[in-house]
Amino acid sequence: MAPVSPSYREGGWGWAVVLACFVVEFVFFGNLKALGVLITYMKEDFGTELWVVGSIVSLHYAVQFILSPLAAALARKLSGRSLILVGGTLYGVGLVVSAFTHSVAILALALVVIAGIGVTFAVEITHAKLAFYFREKYPLAVFIALTGSPVGMMLLGPITQVLVDTYGWRGAMLLLGGVGFHLVVGGMLIRRPPISYQAVPDHEEQLTIDGINSPGKSSEEVKPNKSKISKFWNSVFSVLCLEVFVSAEFMIVATMRMLYNIGYGGVVVYIVPNGLALGLSTREASFLTTAWGVGNLVGLVLCALALHVKWISVRSAEGIAVSVVAVGFALEPFVSPFVGQILTAFVVGAGMGCAIEGILVMTRCLPFGDDKFVSVLGWQTFLSGVSASIGDTVAGWLSDATGSFHATFFLYSATMAAILLCLLVDAIRITSTGTECPSGQMVAMPLLFKKDSSTRFEGMTIQPTIQPNDNTT
Structure with missing residues (x-):
C-alpha cells in the first residue's frame, strides 16, 4: 500500500x-x-x-x-x-x-x-x-x-x-x-481526521532499509544476520525519532528556537527588576509585563495576518521581528522614563510574538510526516529548555558580576541577532540545494514528501499513520 x-x-x-x-x-x-x-x-x-x-x-x-x-x-x-x-x-x-x-x-x-x-x-x-x-x-x-x-x-x-x-x-x-x-x-x-489510502501494483512495491531501496526484498532477506543489539538500537532510534537530528532544516529551525527561548527568559525574569533598577516604582514596574503581554498579542495578530494573506514571506517576517527585538533589548537598560519603558516592553513583546509565530510556521514546513510532527516539537522543546537554562544562568552571573543589567540585556540582544545568522544559513542552504517551497518563500508549505537527509535512515512513512480501530488520537 x-x-x-x-x-x-x-x-x-x-x-x-x-x-x-x-x-x-x-x-x-x-x-x-x-x-x-x-x-x-x-x-x-x-x-x-x-x-x-x-x-x-x-x-x-x-x-x-x-x-x-x-x-x-x-x-x-x-x-x-x-x-x-x-x-x-x-x-x-x-x-x-x-x-x-x-x-x-x-x-x-x-x-x-x-x-x-x-x-x-x-x-x-x-x-x-x-x-x-x-x-x-x-x-x-x-x-x-x-x-x-x-x-x-x-x-x-x-x-x-x-x-x-x-x-x-x-x-x-x-x-x-x-x-x-x-x-x-x-x-x-x-x-484525528479520517485518512484514505490507495493500492499500489505489486511490481511497484519496495522497501526502504537504512535509506536504500530494495525492490521485492524484505529486511530479513537483505540483512539475515542482523544482531539483536542492532535491532534494539534501531527501535530506539525509530521510537524517539532521532532522525530529525540529521536534517539540516530541523537543526537550523531548532537553533532559532533555542536562541529565541534565551531571549524569552530575559523578558520573564529581568524586565521588572531592570525597571526597578532604572528608578521605577514597584507599581509602575508591574505594568511592564502587561505592556509586554499586550505587545505580544499585537505581534501575533500582525504576523498571522501578514502570513495568512501572504503579504510577506515567513523568513522575512522572522528577520524583521528578531531585528526589532534585538534593538529593543539593547535599548532596555538605557530607557529610564516610565513611558519609554512601557513602549520598549510593548515593542519587544510584539517582536517576540511575531518571532515565535514564524518559528512555528517554519517548523510546520520541515520535511517530516504529520505523525512525526509531535516528535519534532518534542525535541525542539527539549533543546530550547536546555538553552534557556544555560542562558538564564549566564545572564544572572553577568548581572551579579557587573552590578547592572546592561551586559545581561546585551546578551539577550545578541542571541536574538544570532537568529538572523540562522536565517542567512537557511537561505544559503535553499539556494545551494534548490529545496525551496513550491510556491516560493511564502507561507504555502513545501511538499510534505520532500526528501532530505533523514532519508538516510528511512523513507517517509504513510502519512499520517493511523492505528487500527483508533480514530480519536
Whole structure:
C-alpha cells in the first residue's frame, strides 16, 4: 500500500483542536503566572527560604522541556488523546494536592512530578494535532492557539491576587487546580481526521532499509544476520525519532528556537527588576509585563495576518521581528522614563510574538510526516529548555558580576541577532540545494514528501499513520 497525498480540509474539526490548544496555553501559562504570585505566600506559610519555593516552581516549568521527547514518543505509540486526558487529570490533581499539603517535600512532589508530568503530556501533543488539519491556514491556527498564553498570564495573575486576598493562598491554589482540570476538557476535543489510502501494483512495491531501496526484498532477506543489539538500537532510534537530528532544516529551525527561548527568559525574569533598577516604582514596574503581554498579542495578530494573506514571506517576517527585538533589548537598560519603558516592553513583546509565530510556521514546513510532527516539537522543546537554562544562568552571573543589567540585556540582544545568522544559513542552504517551497518563500508549505537527509535512515512513512480501530488520537 502507498499513500495518497494527505488531504487538508483547512479547518472543520480542526478549529475545535485550535480551541483545545488555546485552552492548554491559557491554563498552563496563566497558572504559571499565578504560581509566581503565590510564591511569597507559600514561602511564609512553609517557613522556608524563597529560593526553595522558587526552585520548585521553576522545576515545575522545566519538567515540560525535559520530558517532551518521551511524551512525543508515547504519543506516537499510544493514543494521543488518552495521554492528554491523563495529563490534564494529573495536572489538576497536582495543584489540588499542593493546596492541602504542609510539607515542602510533598509540595515538590505534587508540583514537579505529578503536575509537571501531567502538563508535559498535554502541551506539545495538543499542538502537534494541528498538523493533521491545517496547511495553508496553519499560521492562523497557530496564532489563535498562542494567544492563550498572554491572555492567561494577563488574566490569571491579577485574579489570583484577588483570590489570595479573599480565600488565602491555599484557597487560591485549590481554585487554580480546578482551572487545571480544564486541560481534560481540551483533551476531549482532540481527534484525528479520517485518512484514505490507495493500492499500489505489486511490481511497484519496495522497501526502504537504512535509506536504500530494495525492490521485492524484505529486511530479513537483505540483512539475515542482523544482531539483536542492532535491532534494539534501531527501535530506539525509530521510537524517539532521532532522525530529525540529521536534517539540516530541523537543526537550523531548532537553533532559532533555542536562541529565541534565551531571549524569552530575559523578558520573564529581568524586565521588572531592570525597571526597578532604572528608578521605577514597584507599581509602575508591574505594568511592564502587561505592556509586554499586550505587545505580544499585537505581534501575533500582525504576523498571522501578514502570513495568512501572504503579504510577506515567513523568513522575512522572522528577520524583521528578531531585528526589532534585538534593538529593543539593547535599548532596555538605557530607557529610564516610565513611558519609554512601557513602549520598549510593548515593542519587544510584539517582536517576540511575531518571532515565535514564524518559528512555528517554519517548523510546520520541515520535511517530516504529520505523525512525526509531535516528535519534532518534542525535541525542539527539549533543546530550547536546555538553552534557556544555560542562558538564564549566564545572564544572572553577568548581572551579579557587573552590578547592572546592561551586559545581561546585551546578551539577550545578541542571541536574538544570532537568529538572523540562522536565517542567512537557511537561505544559503535553499539556494545551494534548490529545496525551496513550491510556491516560493511564502507561507504555502513545501511538499510534505520532500526528501532530505533523514532519508538516510528511512523513507517517509504513510502519512499520517493511523492505528487500527483508533480514530480519536
